Amino acid sequence: MEHAALSRAFLVLAAFLASSVEMVEALTIVLAVGVTRGWRSTLIGAAAATAALAAVVAVFGPALTVIPIDTLRLVVGALLLVFGLQWLRKAILRAAGFTALHDEGAIFSRETEEARGALREERAGLDWYSFTLAFKGVFLEGLEVAFIVVTFGSTQGSIPLAAVGAGAAVVLVGGVGALVRTPLTRVPENTMKFAVGAMLTSFGTFWGAEGAGVSWPGSDAALPGVLGFVLATSLVLVGLLRRMRARSAVPIGDAEKVPAEP
Numbered sequence: 001m002e003h004a005a006l007s008r009a010f011l012v013l014a015a016f017l018a019s020s021v022e023m024v025e026a027l028t029i030v031l032a033v034g035v036t037r038g039w040r041s042t043l044i045g046a047a048a049a050t051a052a053l054a055a056v057v058a059v060f061g062p063a064l065t066v067i068p069i070d071t072l073r074l075v076v077g078a079l080l081l082v083f084g085l086q087w088l089r090k091a092i093l094r095a096a097g098f099t100a101l102h103d104e105g106a107i108f109s110r111e112t113e114e115a116r117g118a119l120r121e122e123r124a125g126l127d128w129y130s131f132t133l134a135f136k137g138v139f140l141e142g143l144e145v146a147f148i149v150v151t152f153g154s155t156q157g158s159i160p161l162a163a164v165g166a167g168a169a170v171v172l173v174g175g176v177g178a179l180v181r182t183p184l185t186r187v188p189e190n191t192m193k194f195a196v197g198a199m200l201t202s203f204g205t206f207w208g209a210e211g212a213g214v215s216w217p218g219s220d221a222a223l224p225g226v227l228g229f230v231l232a233t234s235l236v237l238v239g240l241l242r243r244m245r246a247r248s249a250v251p252i253g254d255a256e257k258v259p260a261e262p
Contacts, residue, residue, distance in 0.1 A: 007220040008161060010227075011152050014199040015165030018148050021192050022141040023173040028104045029137030031177060032111035033130050037120075041127040045134030050170070053142040057149050057163065064154035070211045076151045077208025083144070084200025091194035092234055096241030101190055108182075148200070155207055198234060202227040 026046075034042040064072060093099040111133075118129045149166050153159030206216065206226050216222035 007156065007223060008158065010199065010203070010223060011156050011158070011162055012165035014196065014203065015145075015148055015152060015162045016169045017192050017199070018196045019145045019166040019169035020173055021189060021196060022145050023170055024104065024189060025107075026138045026141040027173055027177040028108050029111055030134050031182070032108050033115050033133050036112050036115040037118075037127055037130045041130035042134045044126060045131035046138045048131075049135045049138035049142065052139055053146050056143075056146045057159065061150050061154060061159040064150060067154075069155075070213075072211070073155055073207040074211025076155050077204045077206070077211055079147075080151060080200050080204030081208060082204075083147070084197050084202075084204050086197075087193055088197030088201055088230075088234060091190055091197050092237050092241065094190045095194065095238045097245050098241060104189070152203070194234070198227060198230045202230050205230070 030042055030046050067075075090099065094101050115129070115133070121128045123131075145166050149159065149162040153162035156162070202223065206223050210216065
């Protein structure tokens, strides 16, 4: 019982952190457009994207529950490993100084300038630029969140629980953004991405192995051990890369030493 509660807690935490990271990035786009061109069309676009994401979860969530649990865990584990290792790789490179940190302030400035220069086109009573940019920003950033909610929830048999973690992040980030009306530049995005990458990688390893027939010692109680190993390995890699950069005097974001991020 305690092990199941621990697994559920990790589920909610992973959904919350992943959603927080993506919503901070979506908030920057929504704020830039709203402040520059007006809030009505912008907020309608953001709300439409949120509704579309909820529909994705509602449609694909129940569909996954009919798949045999071992097959589901194997497939979901492999997908989470792909996503998790991508997040973790980028976070390690940023922490080591090979890639510049994500700068919400700079992104806000760029989006603001583009919004000011865009032509105003009215469709269905909406500023189409504001609507479409807000919709795309929220929807594209939220797709990864929807993926995490659906995969985590279906594998653990509790999509609503994963949705609670994601929903709490949306409410928190949206509420803070509405109050301050500026990008959340003080949010430790890379630290959160590091944590999310480690958690996705750990869940992917854990569930993928279970789906392949591995029986973990202690069942769900082994999950913190897997997470600890992933974190320790990642921190060792950060230390090694920092020393490598110091010896070779590689400037931050040098594309010749490290492939540029897509």
